[in-house]
Amino acid sequence: MKIGFFEITETEKKDYFIQNLPGYELIFIDKPLTEESLPQILDFDIISVFVNCQVTPKVITAFPRLRLITTRSTGFDNIDLPFAKSKNIMVANVPAYGSHTVAEYTFGLMLALSRKIYQAAYRVKVGEDFTLQGLRGFDLCSKTLGVIGTGKIGSNVVSIAQGFNMKVLAFDAFPNEELARTHNFLYTSLEELLKTADVVTLHTPYNEQTHHLINRQNIFLMKKGSLLINTARGQVVETEALFQALIQNHLGGAALDVLEEEKELKDEMEVLAKNTQSAEELKTILHNHILINLPQVIITPHMAFYSKEAEFAILETTEENIKSFLQGNPKNIVH
Structure with missing residues (x-):
């Protein structure tokens, strides 16, 4: 099981997922995921994205094994939900943080x-x-x-x-x-x-x-x-x-x-x-x-959500979204 995390730079966040998602192959990519910045690695089963990622049909199609997109935000307008649904790919968010x-x-x-x-x-x-x-x-x-x-x-x-x-x-x-x-x-x-x-x-x-x-x-x-x-x-x-x-x-x-x-x-x-x-x-x-x-x-630079407590809630819920999906009981699905 390969999971890709995009637009994630802080070491403490990477360490959190490494510690709490043992047994999975985790790949961390600093840049946002867009059509112009597709990674060389494309065989992800799950991708975790953030607010500057643009998950278009072209991006979704580039990942042939993709089964879940989980965004580390409440908003998901940067993800093409109808196209994801047409490909039987679930999309989850963080509904309550912050x-x-x-x-x-x-x-x-x-x-x-x-x-x-x-x-x-x-x-x-x-x-x-x-x-x-x-x-x-x-x-x-x-x-x-x-x-x-x-x-x-x-x-x-x-x-x-x-x-x-x-x-x-x-x-x-x-x-x-x-x-x-x-x-x-x-x-x-x-x-x-x-x-x-x-x-x-x-x-x-x-x-x-x-x-x-x-x-x-x-x-x-x-x-x-x-x-x-x-x-x-x-x-x-x-x-x-x-x-x-x-x-x-x-x-x-x-x-x-x-x-x-x-x-x-x-x-x-x-x-x-x-x-x-x-x-x-x-x-x-x-x-x-x-x-x-x-x-x-x-x-201000889109930082209303940016507190220590809210960041932890984002990580915790994203972990929960991934684990619940893999256990066959997906949570926080938005379509």
Whole structure:
């Protein structure tokens, strides 16, 4: 049984799998798995991938013995599920890791925006400037928080909001009325949430239904001066719409742990050299660059999940996914 782990560089993670999956041939490959980076070894029975891997039909077809793809993440939009299913290949994820981790990070971003903590720290560190000019923020207490997506992360965000004495409105394609009752919040339409909330935070998965959920048709429904937080997926927000809402001073600020086209932004020189991006994609990359430099925008490198506890949960669940599959009782299968 041969298992390939892609996009895994840290020695401690490799050691974890070596220690907990004895008796199997484990191969560790630092680079993400893509069509351009197929390994020389192709006879894997199981592959473990991460967020920058692109598991397309061509990639799946390249592994003739493949039986399981297990991603070390909750999201799996980088894996072609229908094609995997057509080849009788199971796909598993890590459904529960980091739900508290991401919720806590969301409030870190929220406080950094509402109290202008980043600008204040930067001013003191770089210019030794202790003046308060331009640094007045606002309290979260008694404000209305709009939570889009009330799964594990979203429900934890609701719980933390209660500690700040915030009012909570929520939107979800599948409302959980029992959760609303026990957590004392109301479900409403997306339009009403955007019109009412002082802060909007996104916690939806990415799929066809959530692509550009926040877009040029609805972003200006948001209250003037309100804040947008995105720790979900970059493609949930239309970058052009967000850019316009910010430069027109309609939104008070945005905190983004994810960006649309973020992979291309990281590898921009390679992208430009290949000249394979569409005009819209290149425009998005440009706007991402501009967003990074706007003072009312905080951008972090897709790290909301990145805590010691969450990382251990990822490793533990991935181990469980592999073992349960090999024992004939697969867990966390997403199709």
